[in-house]
Amino acid sequence: MQPLCSDTAVAPACHGGAKDLKLARQAFARGVELEQSRPQTLQHLNQAYYEFQRASRLVPQNVEYQTALDLSRQRLAAMHVELGRSDLLDGRQAEASEEFRTALNFDPQNEFVQQRMHDALRPSPVPVANPPEVVASSDALTLKPIDDPRDFHYRGDSRGLLTAVAESYGLTEVFDDSFVGRPVRFDIERADFSTAMQAASEVTKSFSVALDSTIIFSCADSKENHRLFDHMGMRSFYIPGEGDPQE
Numbered sequence: 001m002q003p004l005c006s007d008t009a010v011a012p013a014c015h016g017g018a019k020d021l022k023l024a025r026q027a028f029a030r031g032v033e034l035e036q037s038r039p040q041t042l043q044h045l046n047q048a049y050y051e052f053q054r055a056s057r058l059v060p061q062n063v064e065y066q067t068a069l070d071l072s073r074q075r076l077a078a079m080h081v082e083l084g085r086s087d088l089l090d091g092r093q094a095e096a097s098e099e100f101r102t103a104l105n106f107d108p109q110n111e112f113v114q115q116r117m118h119d120a121l122r123p124s125p126v127p128v129a130n131p132p133e134v135v136a137s138s139d140a141l142t143l144k145p146i147d148d149p150r151d152f153h154y155r156g157d158s159r160g161l162l163t164a165v166a167e168s169y170g171l172t173e174v175f176d177d178s179f180v181g182r183p184v185r186f187d188i189e190r191a192d193f194s195t196a197m198q199a200a201s202e203v204t205k206s207f208s209v210a211l212d213s214t215i216i217f218s219c220a221d222s223k224e225n226h227r228l229f230d231h232m233g234m235r236s237f238y239i240p241g242e243g244d245p246q247e
Helices: 018-035 042-058 063-089 093-108 111-122 158-170 193-203 223-229
Strands: 133-138 150-157 172-175 183-191 206-210 215-220 236-237
Touching: 018 063, 018 158, 042 150, 042 172, 063 172, 063 223, 150 158, 158 183, 158 193, 158 206, 158 215, 183 193, 183 206, 193 206, 193 215, 193 223, 215 223
Parallel strands: 172 215
Antiparallel strands: 133 236, 150 183, 206 215
């Protein structure tokens, strides 16, 4: 196994090519800047995590890069747990479940998050005299993008492309851990959201699903991910009985 090292290490195993070292330092610096930005938003932390991940992949033996990546992963997991707890307190179990699922993507072995995920999936007991009736159903959660055509002439990273496409239509992009960043070129004109997103997904070898009306979740285009995420949907129920409207 190759030893871990820092930027000052002299062992041959600690150095990649000059180009990789330069790109890794730049990515690391961007990650630090994003983490220190104020106010610190989830989008900033997501982008910082990606930058640390890129630096670590370019120079995998660098201790500083790997440590920053691990800490960034823990911060993101903690933030999504807190968002999930807030959703649970407000009775938004579906939203809480997605937050805990995202936290588990960052920290799969975290038993606390696993338990919170279980809590979010557990149905709330509501005493009723008659079974619930489905009054509305959707096979998939539906995004509500800005309904205007856009032009794209993009050169850069695949994460940046999907983020740019989403933001152009008023949406927020979230990435699964399986998503692999790669250099891409993307040119399209007068495209509505569906056309642009489909083309961008082909270029980035990914697919996306809606987490709610304004958030897109993108992951690697694999059979396993399709099995896990293809069938996200939502139903509304009428609960007969004498409960209040909230119940």
